[in-house]
Amino acid sequence: METVLFYLFGGIALLAAISVVAQKRVFYSAMSLVVCLCAISAEYLLLNAPFIAAVQVIVYAGAIMVLFLFVIMLLDPFSAAVIRDKKKYLSYLAILLGAFALILLYPVLNSFESAPTPRGMELAGSGSIGQIGQALFSEYLLPFEVTSVLILIAIIGVVVLASRRQS
Amino acid sequence: MDLTHYLILSMLLFLTGAAGFIIKKNVISMFLCLELMLNAVNLAFVAFSKHLNQVNGQIIVFLVMVVAAVEAAVGLAIMIVLYRNRGTLSVDDADTMKW
Structure with missing residues (x-):
């Protein structure tokens, strides 16, 4: 069952990712x-x-993509000219190099299978949200606080950038 | 499912995003490919978190998501300024540092 679900959702993710690259219109790319x-x-x-799954849907698919769609709506409406991708050969080169990287990296990816799993904090089934919270507010408290400063800087920077009047 | 499957899926997603980043000429499309690459890395982090039985990977993913949100906000603001100044979103037209 798990294998079937992995391949199903992995296939959907991969096809959607290819669609992101292949679409001509930015709006369709964003929906993909x-x-x-x-x-x-x-x-x-x-x-x-x-927890990460929920945050992924709420923050990524919810907040960040809505931000993207707002900017696409503002800057690149359907009537605007499609920006043509020049240098078609680059895409074939990218696919070739990607396949080459896959072949090169396959032994590396496979080598983790034999490594023994260390006994650290045990991940309990679905109750790992509490563990995440505990680690976030004890071991990772400094990065967490620095993150809030980062968001503050971003808010100020965005307001300064976007509200500047053309002189 | 073992770790290798997740890592290979993650790498395929990353390579798709990297290829798109190279191919695309529209700034917004390049940003979407950037988000795709970040997500591929996040998937690798969560897969390792499961494999190593530790919660640290999921916390890193949480922080990466915050940084991605910040980066998207600042980047889109820069795009608005770019469009206001140049009237286009093509990276080929934005080839001078100062006009």
Whole structure:
């Protein structure tokens, strides 16, 4: 069952990712990315990470993609000219190089299978939200607080950038 | 499912995003491909978190998501300024640092 779900959602994620790259219109690319993000969130559920799955749907597919769609609506309406991708050969080159990287990296990806899993904090089935909270507010308290400063800087920067009047 | 399957899926997603980042000429499309690459890395983090039986990977993913949101907000603001100044979103037309 798990295998079937993995391949189903992995296939959806991969097809949606290819669609993100292949679409000519930015709007269709963004909608494909929403599908891809939701499929990846299903993979998180398969990996026993319900909190990350929920955050993925709420923050990524909800907030960030809405931000993207707002900007697309503002800057790149359907009537605007499609920006043509020049240099078609680059895409074939990218596919070739990607396949080459896959062949090169396959032994590396396979080598983790034999590594023994260390006994650290045990991940309890679906109750890992409490563990995440505990680690976030004890071991990772400094990064968490720095994150809030980062968001504050971003808010100020965005307001300064976007509200500047043309001189 | 074992770790390798998730890592290969993650790498395929990352390569798709990287290829799109190279191919695309529209700034917004390049940003979407960037988000795709971040998500591929997040998937690898969560897969390792399951494999190593530790919660640390999921916390890193949480922080990566916050940074991605911040980066999207700032990047889109820069795009608005770029469009206001140049009237286009093509990266080929934005080839001078100062006009």
